[in-house]
Structure formats: C-alpha cells, structure tokens
Amino acid sequence: MSRYTIDRLSSRVMLAFGVASFVVLIFIAGFILRESMPALQTVGLFKILFGTEWYPSYDEYGILTMVFGSVLVTIVSLAIAVPLSLGAAVLLAEVAPPRVRAFVRPAVELLVGIPSVVFGLVGMVALAPLIADLGGKGSGSSVLAASIVLAVMVLPTIASISEDSIRALPRTYKEGALALGATHWQTIWRVLVPSARRGIMAGAILGTGRAIGETMAMVMVIGNAPIFPTGLLSPARTLTGNIAVEIAAAVGTHQSVLYVTGLVLFVLVMIINSASLLAYKRRAD
Amino acid sequence: MRVAAQTTQKLAFGLIWGAGGIAVAVLLLLIGYVVLKGAPAIDFEFLFTPPRGGLGGEGGISSCIVSTLWIVAVTMLLLTPLGLGAAVYMAEYAPENRVVGFIRYSVELLAGVPSIVFGLFGYAVFVTVLSFRFSILSGALTLVCLLLPFLTRTAEEAMRSVPRAQREAALALGATKWQVVTRVVIPAAMPGIITGVILCIGRTVSESAPLFVTMGGSSGMPDGIMSPGRTLAVHVFYLAMETNALEKALATGAVLVVLILVTNLLTNSISKRLQAKMMGAR
Numbered sequence: 001m002s003r004y005t006i007d008r009l010s011s012r013v014m015l016a017f018g019v020a021s022f023v024v025l026i027f028i029a030g031f032i033l034r035e036s037m038p039a040l041q042t043v044g045l046f047k048i049l050f051g052t053e054w055y056p057s058y059d060e061y062g063i064l065t066m067v068f069g070s071v072l073v074t075i076v077s078l079a080i081a082v083p084l085s086l087g088a089a090v091l092l093a094e095v096a097p098p099r100v101r102a103f104v105r106p107a108v109e110l111l112v113g114i115p116s117v118v119f120g121l122v123g124m125v126a127l128a129p130l131i132a133d134l135g136g137k138g139s140g141s142s143v144l145a146a147s148i149v150l151a152v153m154v155l156p157t158i159a160s161i162s163e164d165s166i167r168a169l170p171r172t173y174k175e176g177a178l179a180l181g182a183t184h185w186q187t188i189w190r191v192l193v194p195s196a197r198r199g200i201m202a203g204a205i206l207g208t209g210r211a212i213g214e215t216m217a218m219v220m221v222i223g224n225a226p227i228f229p230t231g232l233l234s235p236a237r238t239l240t241g242n243i244a245v246e247i248a249a250a251v252g253t254h255q256s257v258l259y260v261t262g263l264v265l266f267v268l269v270m271i272i273n274s275a276s277l278l279a280y281k282r283r284a285d
Numbered sequence: 286m287r288v289a290a291q292t293t294q295k296l297a298f299g300l301i302w303g304a305g306g307i308a309v310a311v312l313l314l315l316i317g318y319v320v321l322k323g324a325p326a327i328d329f330e331f332l333f334t335p336p337r338g339g340l341g342g343e344g345g346i347s348s349c350i351v352s353t354l355w356i357v358a359v360t361m362l363l364l365t366p367l368g369l370g371a372a373v374y375m376a377e378y379a380p381e382n383r384v385v386g387f388i389r390y391s392v393e394l395l396a397g398v399p400s401i402v403f404g405l406f407g408y409a410v411f412v413t414v415l416s417f418r419f420s421i422l423s424g425a426l427t428l429v430c431l432l433l434p435f436l437t438r439t440a441e442e443a444m445r446s447v448p449r450a451q452r453e454a455a456l457a458l459g460a461t462k463w464q465v466v467t468r469v470v471i472p473a474a475m476p477g478i479i480t481g482v483i484l485c486i487g488r489t490v491s492e493s494a495p496l497f498v499t500m501g502g503s504s505g506m507p508d509g510i511m512s513p514g515r516t517l518a519v520h521v522f523y524l525a526m527e528t529n530a531l532e533k534a535l536a537t538g539a540v541l542v543v544l545i546l547v548t549n550l551l552t553n554s555i556s557k558r559l560q561a562k563m564m565g566a567r
Binding site: 003004006007010011013014015016017018019020021022024025027028031032034035083084085086087088090091092095096104106107108109110111112113114115116117118119120121122124125126152155156159183184185186188189209212213214215216219220240243244247248258259262265266269270272273274276 | 373
C-alpha cells in the first residue's frame with residue numbers, strides 16, 4: 001500500500017473514532033429511554049415524578065422524595081462548599097504569601113481523584129457518630145452528614161477554578177482600584193471577585209453537577225430512607241443511591257422505574273451542564 | 286473613614302484565612318485520618334490473602350487487587366486507542382463547522398453524565414443485551430464509555446499545543462498528513478497524552494458506582510475477563526456497608542489513597558518534565 005492510500009484510509013478511520021463519544025451519548029440516551037418505556041407506559045411519568053410513596057413490592061413507584069433528597073443535599077453542600085472555596089481561592093490568589101500557596105496548591109491538587117468511597121468511609125466512621133452525639137437519630141446517617149461529605153469532595157474543584165479565574169484578571173483592574181485609594185480588601189471584594197464571578201459561577205455549577213451525580217459516598221452516609229427529610233438530621237435517599245441500592249434485585253416494572261430514575265438524573269445534569277458551558281462561553285467572550 | 290476601612294480589611298482577611306485554613310485542613314485531616322487509621326491493619330497477609338467474606342470481614346484484599354489490575358488493564362487497552370483516535374480527529378482532521386461543533390458539545394455533555402447512569406447503561410447493554418453477564422469485561426466496557434470524553438479532551442489539548450510550524454515543516458518536506466500525525470504530532474504530544482492516560486488509570490482505580498452495578502461484586506479470585514470481580518474501591522463499600530470490619534475498610538481505603546497519591550505524583554512529575562522541555566525548545 002502506498003503512503004497516499006494509507007493517508008486516505010486513515011482519515012476515514014479517524015473520523016469514525018472522532019464520532020465515538022457522540023455515538024456513546026446517543027446510545028446511552030437511547031438505551032436508558034428504551035428501558036424506561038415499560039414503566040412510563042404502565043405507571044406513567046407523572047405518577048413516578050410526583051408520587052411520594054416508594055414501595056416497589058406494592059407497586060408504589062414515586063420518586064419525589066428522592067428528587068427532593070438529591071436537590072436538598074446538593075444545595076446544603078454547596079452552601080457549605082462555596083463560601084469555603086471562595087475563601088480559599090481569595091486566600092491563595094491574593095492574601096497568602098507565595099510560600100503558603102506553593103505548598104497548599106499542590107497539596108490540594110494531589111487530593112483530586114481520591115475515591116469517593118474513601119470520603120464516604122470517613123463520613124461513616126468519623127462524622128456520622130459525631131452527628132449522632134449532637135442529637136441525630138440512630139447512627140447519625142443524615143442529610144447533614146451527606147452534605148458535609150459532599151462539600152469536602154467538591155471543595156478542591158470549586159476552589160481551584162475560582163482561584164484560576166481571579167488570577168486570570170488583568171493586572172490593571174487591581175492596580176486601578178488601588179491607585180484610587182481603595183484598600184486591598186475593597187479591591188478584592190468590589191473589583192476582583194465581581195469581575196471573576198463568571199468563572200466562580202462555572203466552578204460552582206461544575207460542583208453542582210458532581211454533587212448531584214455522586215453515588216456511593218451518599219449511600220454510605222445518608223441512611224437511604226425513601227422519605228421526605230424532616231430536617232438536616234433526618235435520613236433521606238438520593239436518586240443515585242436509589243439506583244445503586246436496588247438495581248441488583250430489581251426486575252420488571254421495578255427495574256424499569258430505576259431506569260426512569262436514571263433518566264431524571266440524566267436530564268437534571270444536562271440542564272446543569274448546559275448552564276455551565278454557557279457560563280464558560282460568556283466568560284471567554 | 287480610612288480607619289474603618291482598615292479595620293474591615295483586618296476582619297475580612299481574618300475570615301479569609303479562617304475559611305481557607307478550614308478548607309485545606311479538612312482535606313488534609315481526612316487523608317491523614319484514613320492513612321493513619323488504616324495503616325496498622327496492613328501487613329503481608331492482608332495484601333496477599335483473599336477476603337473470606339462473612340460479617341467479620343475476615344481475610345485480606347488480594348483478589349480485589351487482582352480485580353483492580355484486570356479492570357485497569359482491560360479498560361486502558363480498549364480506551365487508549367479509541368481516545369487517541371478521537372483526539373487525532375478532533376485536533377487534526379475536524380473542520381470547524383457546525384457538525385464538529387455539535388460533536389464537541391456532545392463530548393462535553395457526556396463528560397458530565399453521572400457515573401451511575403453509565404452503570405445503568407452498562408447493565409442494560411453489556412450485562413444484559415450482549416450477555417457478557419456480571420464480569421470484568423462488562424465493567425471495563427462501561428468505564429471505557431465513562432472515560433472516553435475525558436481522554437479525548439486531554440489528548441486533543443496535548444496535540445493542539447504542538448506548534449503549527451512543526452506540522453508545516455513536515456508537510457513542506459512532502460510528508461502525507463498521516464505521516465505528520467504519527468511521526469510529528471503524536472511524539473511531540475506524548476508527555477501530555479501519557480499524563481491523560483495516567484489520570485484515566487487513577488479514575489479507573491477510584492471509580493465505584495458503575496463497577497458496583499456491572500461487575501457482580503464477587504470476592505473470589507478472577508481468572509479471566511469473563512469472571513465477575515470486585516475492585517478495591519467497591520470492596521471498601523462492601524466492607525463498610527455489609528460487615529463490621531471497619532478497620533479493614535480503612536486499611537483498604539489507605540491502600541487506595543496511597544495508590545492515587547502515587548498516580549498524581551507521577552502525573553505531576555511528567556507534566557513538569559513536559560514544561561521544562563517546552564521551555565528548553567523556546
């Protein structure tokens with residue numbers, strides 16, 4: 001074969017590789033939808049989405065409690081993680097001396113990719129008993145425990161993206177504010193942080209996506225009761241946890257409803273990610 | 286007024302040091318906790334005997350280590366050519382039009398899909414429809430789908446950072462596009478590609494949810510890609526949820542943490558070498 005033939009062939013083959021991710025996305029959407037169909041037909045989307053009772057053995061398949069559980073845990077964890085990450089980002093970008101940054105930044109980066117089961121395990125062994133002592137019920141598995149574990153997990157992501165976006169600002173912003181007589185803090189709070197808000201938003205949205213998709217760590221610390229949590233110390237169940245806990249034993253309609261649960265997650269994350277891509281794009285403009 | 290502003294600044298910086306300090310301290314404490322609590326239970330026997338099962342979580346983690354190695358090997362064997370091919374297309378061949386823009390967008394979206402949804406997909410397709418059953422193969426194929434967008438993006442960025450002039454020089458010498466790709470672009474982008482591959486290995490080791498639903502979770506010693514298995518990360522989950530052996534769970538967690546730290550250190554040193562090389566070239 002001449003090198004020209006190889007060249008022509010290879011460009012075709014590369015095209016086939018290039019669309020692989022796209023094909024996988026279509027297949028995932030297609031298969032999840034296909035497996036969801038039986039439940040959507042027999043039970044109905046409305047009854048699944050807005051039903052509040054989850055008793056598969058009595059044909060009760062409402063997942064509203066878990067939608068609520070997922071959203072609540074995500075919101076609480078972000079309420080903890082965003083201020084802490086923003087503090088860490090401002091500290092590393094503006095306040096701390098370079099030596100501190102030179103140590104802290106690599107240390108935090110080393111922790112990216114620590115398995116979520118490890119976070120879940122520490123939550124179970126160290127955090128949950130503490131919460132039980134503070135007035136939680138039973139083992140201390142609760143919305144609060146889950147939110148704290150999640151917050152710690154998404155912290156490095158939000159902090160490093162926020163720090164990068166503060167550092168990416170033109171020097172002139174800072175110099176201009178300081179030249180006008182603003183203190184360092186006024187410069188940070190009224191000029192730098194507002195100017196970097198799109199990047200910070202993008203980080204927070206990325207964190208939201210990760211939080212809502214987290215599975216095993218949530219199963220380990222949230223108690224998995226399919227109920228509306230009555231407070232932060234009450235147990236709950238997430239959409240992801242519902243799938244993981246029940247899929248192995250589920251058949252028929254029950255199994256199909258779990259695919260609907262996956263479909264709901266898929267749609268939720270698509271919305272969140274589109275928002276994040278949009279935020280990034282605007283930042284680039 | 287000036288004095289008030291100074292006081293506010295002092296207060297605010299105090300808060301910032303507090304928040305940043307808490308954030309970093311919590312992360313480091315958490316890792317320290319796992320490693321210190323887990324380390325005493327790790328010995329030769331723990332690493333080289335299989336789990337014996339039961340409520341007491343007797344035994345070690347040898348079969349889980351073997352399962353993890355299997356999953357990493359099979360996943361990377363399938364993922365690397367696919368991801369590199371996709372990256373070559375995106376970086377070198379793809380025209381800048383709407384269709385490619387749409388493909389790029391779908392890669393981004395796929396990267397954000399929760400891993401448990403990939404697990405559901407793998408369960409439906411690989412375990413059931415293709416009847417690979419609960420097996421290492423099903424788990425690995427699921428992870429290939431999960432990691433494909435990540436590897437594609439990382440390798441594409443590495444290839445894009447190769448200077449245009451190098452491609453043009455090769456083309457001017459009469460090389461075909463394919464020769465340029467295989468002999469100029471890929472070798473020059475190699476450090477970045479290797480970094481991406483190592484990161485994927487790290488993610489394979491730490492992923493649990495999709496493997497929990499596609500690998501069957503058997504704690505026996507796997508004897509091939511069609512046998513079920515349990516990776517270290519999934520083992521931590523089983524130990525924590527189904528046994529009283531929390532010290533064994535912590536020990537397995539410590540092994541995992543050390544594995545990931547080594548992986549990250551390796552990635553850092555490679556990307557530093559890459560940077561040094563680029564600086565030298567300039």
